[in-house]
Amino acid sequence: MPSFSKVFESTKNLYVRLALVILVALVAVAVAYKPMVLPEANPVVQSQDISEITKLAANKNRLEYLLLANPLSNFPRYVFKYKDAPQIHVVKVPSTSHINLEREVLLKNAIPYAIAQEEFLNAHKEVLHDPEADSSAAVEIGGFLARNAIGLLLLVAMFIGLRKHLPGMGGSSASVVKPENLKGSMDDLVGMEDIKAEVAHLEEMIANRDLYRSHNIDKPFNVMLTGPAGTGKTKLAGYLAKKLDIPLIQASGSGLESGFVGGGAKALNAIYKKACAQGRCIIFLDEAQSLFMPRGRGDKKWDDDTANTLLGLLDGIKSDQGAGVIWVVASNFDDASMQMDEAMLRRFAVKINFRLPNKAERRELINVFLSRKDVECVDWGNLNLDYVAEITANLSPALLETVVDRASMIAIQEKVLITTDVLFRAFERASIGLTDRATTAEKNKERERVALHELGHFFMQIDPYVRLGMSWDEVKAKSNLLKISTESVSKIGALGYVLSAQHDVSLRTLEELEQDVIQLYGGVAAEELFYGARGISTGSHNDIQKVTSLLDTMVNRLSMYSHSKLDYSQLKHEGAAEEAMRQVEAKADELYNRTLEAMKAYKDLIGVLAGTLLERYVLSKDEVFALLAELTEPRRKAA
Incomplete structure (x- = not known):
């Protein structure tokens, strides 16, 4: 079996190393723990035996001194030393016993005594030291660790997991997707010629940065995508990264906040740092409408930390390393449908507004979705795509695909081909429900x-x-x-x-x-x-x-x-x-x-x-x- 030191050295992850150290420490404490007793620098003998005080009457001539330490406390100490012995004896007694001992032993037998002064106590700190209390505490600590070793290990593991996976705790979990791993292309956007033209213009801007610098335009080409859900904003960010042959980092605006103050800002900085390491890269921030809302709405000054951090990163003010980073931020709302922060809006040189497909585009989308199925699954001779396109007004491409998929489920269940009637029932099921x-x-x-x-x-x-x-x-x-x-x-x-x-x-x-x-x-x-x-x-x-x-x-x-x-x-x-x-x-x-x-x-x-x-x-x-x-x-x- 490999030794602990070999396992420790072979492990590169800092959190795993920390867990190993804690595990070994807990096991060591749980297996064998001993009471922790302070080392005695002086010959002090601690005791709680009251008979040692009663014996003083017979040994009065041997006494070098007798002192009372903390006489008004719950546990006064009798401190005495015999002339013929080097030890200092300390007897701890309850306050109720002290009253009787003082009257029946000391006063009755005329044994001289004094109150221990601060100088003596400072010079002999062991007098007030309680080894039994230390031993009891050590036993309690050891027992607690022994009883809860598994729970403490789980707590450590949970903390490590939180740091790895919560935004703002130990960095961001957003991964880098290489362009060769991105699926689809701009041709998959059926219709939407106006949007394709905007994207083509954006590609030209990014590819010809030197030309734009000659016009004194050297700001990052940040892009804002707005429009209803399901219209293709997320897919377009992937298409753009693939077309430009640069990596893509995707994160959700709503998922940035961790519930910790500054968590969203920390996660954004971690994403930005990761993008800078790639050189040229697209950061796609989806569902980011909350970051576009006017700042200063809340009473807490940290409420706007994430938006303020994004403003700075969009300007590219952190360092020259971010010159190749392009921010593509998507929102389901635009400045016409909701009030947005003016400073945030000014950061975007390009704004592309997505819309719902018209009837001709819906017909083509449904045709494309059906064409991806095997030929024998669709009854093309009993299919009126114009009618289906007409009844599906105001549906996004994503919802149209849902309708076609629902039609497939109905066809499979009923062992029939996809027809106009099947598509109608699928539309009804998707829009109304069961x-x-x-x-x-x-x-x-x-x-x-x-x-x-x-x-x-x-x-x-x-x-x-x-x-x-x-x-x-x-x-x-x-x-x-x-x-x-x-x-x-x-x-x-x-x-x-x-x-x-x-x-x-x-x-x-x-x-x-x-x-x-x-x-x-x-x-x-x-x-x-x-x-x-x-x-x-x-x-x-x-x-x-x-x-x-x-x-x-x-x-x-x-x-x-x-x-x-x-x-x-x-x-x-x-x-x-x-x-x-x-x-x-x-x-x-x-x-x-x-x-x-x-x-x-x-x-x-x-x-x-x-x-x-x-x-x-x-x-x-x-x-x-x-x-x-x-x-x-x-x-x-x-x-």
Whole structure:
């Protein structure tokens, strides 16, 4: 077996060496520990035998001196020396015994004594020294170490682990990825030509630093990537490092903080030092929106340490070694959607804003994701990619890939090929969650109410087109309905839902926002139409929450109903709040009454469709409009 010294010398890790030393020390103490007794420099004999004091009466003539040390303490000491012996005797007695001894032995036998002075005690420190206490403490320490040796070792191991793996404790765990180990390329960014152009410009800037120096531009080309989650910011950082043939170090902004003061700053410095050692390198800081928030928000001065450290590192002020380091920092928000620190924003020469893909790009993305599967897994002849791209509006590339992967899971489970229907169900599962019929199977009253409620939403959605006199085919073309369901959704706690396609355009007019409110009010209005004002259920809670938020935005934030265009939410005084509340209530009353009045025209159709919906649980868009055409055809012929 190799000796400890050989094992110790062969181990290079400082923490492992420390653990070995502690282990050997604990084992040594646990196996054999001895009471720790101070060495006696003088011939002092310690005792607690009271009989030695009673013997003084018979040996009074032999006494050279008798002293009392600490007579007022809990344990006074009798210190005496015989003329014919070199030892100094110290007898420790309890204070209660001392009183009796002093009266019955010393005074009764006229034995002379004095109080020990400081000079004597300083010259004979052993007089007050308590070897039994030392021995007891040694026994306790040794026993504690022996009993807890394993626990102490685990504690040491945990501390070493914390120093290695917690940000700000023993450095950063961010690893360096060489360019040859990075996967993918810029070609994997489907569409997004505007973003690709920005990246190409960035590559040109980095590759031609001398040209930019001739224009007196010598700052580091720090890059800010902003945009919704799942749009490819993380992948682009890897693509850029691979294209430039330089290493990449990736860390998470939210993962920098360790809970220790200065932990985030220390982790950033460790990452920067690691990047400097590479020469040319990209540091990619993901999910860093918290670092962009204005500083000085908290009362504690160390709250902004991490952001302040990042500001300095972005400037490259640490040393010339960082001249080849490029910071790429990603955030899910930009300065238009949240307030950002101005000093931080100025540090970035390049800002690339990612966006959600448009319909053509979604179609191409879905096609790419499906093409990566084996040919026999997809029924290309029964696949309408235009329809799938239309219903998946406002989904990021990452969510689109999730939908395609979910379609594969459904296809494998059901032993079928991937078709339009399978992709639709995958989209529904990804956006809504798991649905079931068992929850409401025996609740006929609840299912009837849910059917009426959901149909109310649908008819208020198509009401503007019906009022224009359009045919059902024309209304169908305009409607974004996908399906109406009375299946329960555990994810949102709903007993039914109307699934509709979204719009790519995010700008909304006042008229469109009011129509959104009316559509949301459609459910509760249908309940009131069939059950009366006192028959409205709690199922409208989520709809009313959305209406309140919309009306707050329309009235208070956008001032859509006021000639003075002000953001009333910024006016904090009480009068403004009361006036805003009155405006919101008045507009809510107006729009709900308009909804209730419009709903009356569809009462008969809702009643018939509700019966069919209860039987089938689900009605697709095609089925809904086929039923509407069938129900209204006799009326048209009669007319």
